[in-house]
Amino acid sequence: MIEILSLATAVVALVVAFRAHGRIGWLQRQIVALQASAPEEGQGQPPTVTAVTAPASGPPATEIAPRPPRANRRPAALARLGPWLRANWIYPVAGLALVMAAIFLVQYSVEKELLSPAARIGLAMAMGAALVAAAEILRRRWGEARTGLVPATLAGAGIVALLAALLAAYHLYAMLSAPVALAALAGVAALSVGLGWVHGPLLAGLGVAAGSAAPFLLGAGGPPVPLLYGYFGAIAALGLAIDGLRRWGWVSALAVVLPLAGGVLVRMAGAPSWGLALLALWIAALGTSLPGGRLVPGAEGAPAHRWRARPRSEVLVAALAVLGAVLVVLSQVKAPESILALGALAVLLPVWTARAPALSDLSFVAAAGLPLGVGAARLTTPLLLAFVLNAASWLPMAAVGLATLSAIAMIWRSEQAGAGARDLWAVLAVATPGATVVAAEIFWKPMTLMGALWPATAMALACGYTALALWAAQRDDGQGARLGAAAAGAFAAMALALMLVLSAAALTVALAVLLVAAAAMDRRLSIPHLGWIIGAGGLLMLWRLVLDPGVDPLLDGSLGPLDVGFSLVAVLAGPLAAVGLTSGMAPHRARDWGRVIAETGLSGSVPVVVAIVLARVFDGISAHAGLGIEAVTLIALAWVQAERARRLGGGRALRWLRRGLSALFGLAAALCLGAGLTILSPLFGSGFLGGTVRGWPVLNDLLLAYLAPAVTLGLATRGSRWGRAAAALVGAVWLGMAIRHLWHGASGMALSTGFRQPELYAYTVALLALGAASMVLAVRLGVTGYRLAGLALIGLAAAKGFLIDAAGLTGLLRVGAFLALGLSLAGLAWLNTWVLGRIVTVRKAPGPAA
Template identity: 35%
Template sequence: MELLWLLVLGLAITVFFQHRRLKRIEARLDGLNRPATSPAEKAEPPLPVQAPPPILPHEGGGDAPPKPAIPHDSDSSSPPPPPVGEGWGGGPPAQQLPPPKGPTLADRFTLWLRDNWILAIAAASLALAGVFFVQYGVERGLLPPPVRVLAALAFGLGLVFTGERLRLRHGDHAGLWHSIPSTLSAAGIVSLFAAILAARHLYGLIGPLPTFAGLTATAVLALILGWRHTPLLGAAGLIGATAAPFLVGGSADNSDPLYAYFALIAATGLAVDSLRRWAWMSVLALALATVAGLALQTAGAGGTGLALLLITLTALAAAIPERGILLRTQGPGLVASGQSRKNPPFPVLLALGMGIVTALTLAALPAPDAGTDMALFTLLALAVPVFALWTYRAPGLVELALPFALAFVARLGISPDNSLGLHAALWPVLDARAQDGAVALPLTYALPFIGTALIALGLWITGRRKGALSHSALSSLLPPLALALIGQHWWPDTLLGQPLWAGILLGFAAFHTLQASDAASDAEPRRRMAWAAVAALVLIAYAAAVLFSETALTLALAALLAATAAIDRRFRLPELGWLVQAGVVVLGLRLTFDPGLFWAYDAPLAQLLLAWGGALAGAGAALYLIAAMDRPAPRLMLETFLAASTAILADVLIFRWLDSLALPDEGIHWGLTLLSLPWIVIMAVQFRRATLPGPMAVVRRLLGWVAGLIGLAGLLLAVTLANPLVWGEWVGRWPLFNTLIVAYGLPGLALFLLSRPGWMPRRLAFVLRWFGLFLMAHWSLLEIRRFWHGPYIPLPFVEQAELYSYTLWLMALGAGLLWLSIRRGSAAYRKVAMGVIGLTIAKVFLLDASGLTGLTRVAAFLGLGLSLVGLALLNRWAAERSGKGGGGEGRQDLPRDEV
């Protein structure tokens, strides 16, 4: 079965490369048939006719001299190999027309198969002849096993010798003998592989080491033959040499040396490509070595050896195409090519592609022990500055260090999930520290910090290049991200102590400050300086969060917010505006959630005023500093933060004041309202900030709806179940200045003022406006009841004078709404006013008529009649004003009020 698969693979390679040969021939024929000049070229001076260079120079003859008898052999007309750095770009040379669009791949394969099917069958037949010769000997028992193997080897060598003789005599690329020498040599190589494998697996004549040596020698022979005249045998040699260790069988105690063997094979394939310009040879060599290394590691070899193999392959992919240690690879990198829409040259794609594969593999490679994990961290950390320095003068490979930095940061977050890795060695120390035990930290714990420092240094070197600004952004982003992952998963505050951990963070902040100073000489817009300054400020804030208490941290963040605005005003760095917005969000979260309002309700008053006052002062200073700058988003964030924080602080102070009084009851009605108002403020702030463009607008609207639902639900509870009319709580002895205005009057006024359509959706503004009016009306009714009943106002007892007071209040409310409808030209207010008047009439006839007696009843109906006459006249006047035609003022205001 192994022989059959080997044969199928050889036939597939044969078909592929014969197709490539046909493609080259068609390209040459198209070049010969093309007119010397095109109509567009008639106005230009004529250029000498030049045939397009062959795709594979020196493909046919290699070092052998061309034969005079074959004038059309490609060996005699091929130009010398292009200089280093050329030939892989994929585009035509300068001053040449692009090749015409030829037939499709399927058409070319069909054409080749139609003309050369005999050669394909001949190659398969010759290869099968060698295989079946061995099989026949087994079935018949005619020859002893050693003789059968030797005969198969002689048959294969004979085919190779015959193919070489024919190639030297007649060539391999034109004429009557076209492709026949390559066919014979390929069949001979397959026969040699089959004979060696038969000696090992069928007869057991040789052990693993001789089998390995024989397969390797056959692969080397194929590489030499392919180097001389055809890529077909070169590919067969690479595949055979890579598959040899897996085909010999046997076992070994230590298979790690095979990693070096695979690296040598890859170097050989890259060297062939460097001389012959067969780009696919480099890709095939790197792919085979990578797959073989992964298979070897899966079979039980060490992960450290695989990491060394992959990094070595990356270095070889960068160096061998340049034919030197000092890299000078030209051309745009991946980021620059994406911006300029220009394809990078093949050496750049080869090296960066191998680097990305290596980084992804090392980031996700499992570590069965702490040693392997430590080796992976070390190799990734060292690779960043080494590749950054090595590629410093190679513009095309400036990005080669970036994948390894990303892999290191990713591994910082992945490694803690691996219970057998380096992270597991810290668990006993953490357990001992939890039990007040004195256990020293292992030295390996310094590896994440040293590695972060190394990647910061390497990224700084990469970011100083005059390349894409994204490199500088990563040099400022990845080190703080790595430190954040260390703080989240590696317990530095517990194992190192908060002062030492904060000192490390400040040390990295100093490094980014130095980086910002180095970038200060850049031309506008000085983005490198901005990103480095942002990284330094973020790390300073992180150190403050580690080191300071709740109040001190809030003050430090407020000072940092003001300092960020000052730096932005001094240097005009737009990225600092983003940091101002982030600082506003962080301060808002600290004041409302962590430590939040519950801390504010219970903390000492001095600490509360210091924390909230410092936050407001820092935000106010930042707003003052950027007021004259073109920073609409930071200004809006600061304005809403100041307004919301002031309102919430007033709410908290009122709550604390009422809670400190020796009230007879718990105060559920005003407590629910004061707890709900911050959510209403947060809702208004989020909807106001949602007016800013960007992807966060949807998130802010969602947060606004959630906060609004929570706040409105609390207010509804305060009006219904927690209402003093139902609960019977103490409301205060003083008129107006009591718990009712805190629970209903001021919240209703706040909702009415917040219901501006520019701040929130129109329907929500409509709900808030009328709910606010309802709360104020409810407060005034409860104040009337408190006036007649004192501090306790539970239902159901109602006095006669109280009923008349309600009637007068309703009439006044209707008149006020009618006046408001006239002032604003709103038909909606007039309709509500008439509804209130109708409710007043119903109250008088249904309630007052049965509850009032004597002169009180007379006064009630007399006042009602006179009031209704006046209100009827007022309503008619309001209807006439609101019904005016043309562009009256009332008509213009109507859509705004009928939200």
């Protein structure tokens, strides 16, 4: 009974839908007729406008131009789905009812044992075929205008019934073998796509989905065969070809995503990865051409990255195809197949999309995939370093060779592009081989396999960049981004080759020489894009000083005195010469960036170099001195990042990143200073944590531990009151420890040994001397703050004299001491009055005449 009711409900729903569609068509024709007659009726009586006279004394009225109406943009596919379902909900409901009727009819025959298995499957297939035939008869008899979506609904229900019958024949009754069942399912899917040509996109999408799901609907049956990759490629080609001629858009997206997903599942089930690589390349090639209705890509308009301009659907499908292909190869294909596939895509895509300006940005995705694939191979390829690279030692050179071929293709594209796009193509052409060789060096370490052949590869790349620079100089009259990018690439490739073959000190010197050579070439030939190399060289100099090889090899004796000297001189002389050579030249974004990076790097390197030189003077490094050197380094790095955030652009995110790095470096420096002032201070003894002071009176490692950080902090924060106060506090600690070391020596620095009377007098004298120096600075600079600081120091000295020093004095010595203290305080009070008057006089003095 339920089955009969379901079938009757489906038929009634179709009749109602057919009548409703006719009624809606009649109403639409009436609305069109009314809209056409409305202007004719209103032409004879134009509206009257009452003029309003403005006062004579008022200003003339300004006519405000009406705002142009916004262009009506077509809503997105998901936004159109809701209104479509509200207006046409009856069609999917009717189709579902028909499918359920077919299923219930077969179920009824099974429960009642009315028919044989073959007859049941035949009945289901006959019903599906009847629905498809009825849809076609209905469309041909009355046409699409009168039937609406009714034929598509019948055909969709028939396709689903055919698929269900085939699956039942395979799973329930074992009437078909796996290859026959797959071929039958593929045939029904192809029929659905073909019916979509005349019945609309729903059937085409159904066919693509059914064809992609068919291999997985058959269940487990042993490892998959590579032929399935070809099957998914055929599904993708069929769906893209149909949609390319009808231009539905979302069907092409299905034809890209579902076959790729099917290929990934087949690969995860055990199929070879080379087939998936070929499938990804095939879909990328078809996805960039067929959605536009062409065999060769020719998309125009806005590119995919300008999504606010609403690119065409063919552009979005092409972007989906290329991005999906790159991601699939990166995540699922093993090396060397992944490197070869990504390299082929990077080489062919610029040539393949030469007549499609809207797809130019996709070449960047393909080019970025090659160096990313080098790094991803460590994750996707088991035993890459231990076995695969040993068996395929040619792979690093092949990766660089493919990147070079892609660069040649991009240079060819730059010749055909306009001025702005030409520079982008040139930069991408230079960056792709460079990024690939750097990625190979970082992740693969080819030097262990190839020996001297790998540095030779880097030098060959440098030669190629040089040839490109000479060619660009002839083509662009010695100027332009192509020349600058090629010259910068040549310097970078030479630097990499030197890093592979030279020792630490020799490498630092060689990099400094390259930095100076780049600045000299910019000075001689005016190539402003070499500023990127100058900036990168400044960063590299600071990197080698602080991180690699870093401060430790310069301190622990692993490098000889000559190597240390050459390294420190190169770190300072290279950026200094580069800044000097580029000073006074015409402003340019790249040149200015390089100069700022080199200047800030040089300024940050100076205190670190001074600390290293002082540390080499003393015999060994104590714990507090080591913390002081670390604090100097971190303060310099914090200042460098803060100064670059202030002087360089780069957007809000980059500025906040630099400020965040500056804050982190500053916090680390504060922790180092805090540890040096507390648990690792010589004042707490030379126990488990603390260490003894090494050196002579005044000239000892306390200079490294406290004075060097204080001076560095004062210079870095000279514009901040709190920074100057912190620097003064650390400097005062150094002065106090230096006085204590002068009277107690290295063995008596701990506070537990007490204080000597002459030591207390020395502190008082130091306070008075500092107070007098502050007064002198107040007179010299006219700053009230120095005068107040001097008074505070003098007051502290007086309080110390009365409360502490007096306890250890007797007789005439006490009389003389207090007499000297009183005269000194009286003189300093007179000096304070004179200084205050001098400051007021200077402030009231008139400025120079204009």
